[in-house]
Amino acid sequence: VYELFGHTAIRVQSAEPEFDIVFNYGIFSFNAPHFLYRFTKGETDYRLDISEFRDFILMYAARNSAVTEQELDLSPEEKTALFQALLINSRPENCVYRYNFLFDNCSSRAKDMILRHIDGKVVFYDPAQPFTFRQLIHRYTGRNRWLTFGIDLALGSPLDRPATYQQEMFLPIQLKNAFEPAQIEKEGGEKKTLVRAT
Secondary structure, X not given: XXXXXXXXXXXXXXXXXXXXXXXXXXXXXXXXXXXXXXXXXOOEEEEEEEEEHHHHHHHHHXXXXXXXXXXXXXXXXXXXXXXXXXXXXXXXXXXXXXXXXXXXXXXXXHHHHHHHOOOOEEEOOOOOOOOEHHHHHHHHHOOXXXXXXHHHHHHOHHHHOEOOXXXXXXXXXXXXXXXXXXXXXXXXXXXXXXXXXX
């Protein structure tokens, strides 16, 4: 279930000092009782973990999963601010959070951390074609009737609310697609793309 919707993490590389690490907001205990029910209800505690990139990517290679990387076009100051914030967030006293499937997950945490540390406003290309949370989720669960039924039952009528474009980014693929054409608008009107390369 937790793999069905994809995943988002933040990779940080440095040449001096040399390191290549991943900040991953998607860590949870497999031993948590009633996981599926708690997962859909947003009653699971997740945490931010740091791992070596080579270890992180090996997990995806082992299960033959695709991985897409978007290199962000951030200034050295923005990169430093984001990195420092991630380090603070990864401390034992800060790293655990109450996971919420729709509003506080690996994708929304990564998005919020990135947007919070950009000097300027990120302008998204909003297609202005709102979908409900249910429509978005059913794109992924459509073939699995029991999972679709379970999520519909557990989350109920709030799924029928239209999601704003930024709320849609709780899904990693939606976040990737939104970041791709997004632009950073500086105070003086200067614009540049958020994503340097994919």
